[in-house]
Amino acid sequence: MSGQAAIIDGKAFAAGLRGRIGAQVARLKADHGITPGLAVVLVGEDPASQVYVRNKGRQTVEVGMASFEHKLPAETPEAELADLVARLNADPAVHGILVQLPLPAHMDATKVINAIDPAKDADGFHILNVGLLGTGQKAMVPCTPLGCLMMLRDHLGSLAGLNAVVVGRSNIVGKPMAQLLLNESCTVTVAHSRTRDLAQVCRGADILVAAVGRPGMIKGDWVKPGATVIDVGINRIEVDGKARLTGDVEFETAVRTAGAITPVPGGVGPMTIACLLANTLTACCRANGLPDPEGLTP
DSSP, X not given: OOSOOEEOXXXXXXXXXXXXXXXXXXXXXXXHOOOOEEEEEEEXXXXXXXXXXXXXXXXXXXXXXXXXXXXXXXXXXXXXXXXXXHHHHHXXXXXXXXXXXXXXXXXXXXXXXXXXXXXXXXXXXXHHXXXXXXXXXXXXXXXXXXXXXXXXXXXXXXXXXXXXXXXXOOTTTHHHHHHHHHHTTOEEEEEOTXXXXXXXXXXXXXXXXXXXXXXXXBOGGGSOTTOEEEEOOOEEEEETTEEEEEOSBOHHHHTTTOSEEOOSSSSSHHXXXXXXXXXXXHHHHHHTTOOOOTTSOO
């Protein structure tokens, strides 16, 4: 196959998704007098996290939800953070809780995440949600893989029977992505830095998801002609003295082989916050005994 891959526009898809979420939030308010609420906790001064939290807060308000931001200094004791999480767990106005990672070195992120009420775990990282997803039950699903799945379904329709290769085995993207694809009846391979002949493994993929955090690692000739490529990587590199974002896939070569590909920036990134809002709405509906919102869950 020659020519140019279709570009999967995550920015446009996320805008459409936020529009649908906003409409469902408005209906929830009108019919039931309920406003979904998202609480975001930021510990320390990490600049990337600050930008991210600011964007989350803005988009939460834009779709009509209540936004609760809690900023704690980097030296806050872990016990103080645990107290805040406990208060948010007990607050009926809060339906989704997100503790922004990374946390300062003196805090145990796993312990903090597992202290969140699983029903309010907007990030889908709690061990209970991981287990529910792994056994095909109703769970809160991590935002980035959920966004990837939505775009794949939108582009391909049914994913059943397709060969999917996920490069990366993180708890945040790689593992839940593989689980979601399995649940869609794909044949799934999880590859990583120790995989033998990684290029050859990738060439067998109808769906190739790159989530390793290494700029340009996946070359164009690793991509099966016509494959759908989802590039989760967001890497900051310097080109001619200027910082720019690039993915884990060598876009310039892959775009000539793939059938469809997500760009970086403007691909998976915008979907992550949109899916956080989707998860908050889902959590709110479940907390109030209402059916899951339409089109926002796997």
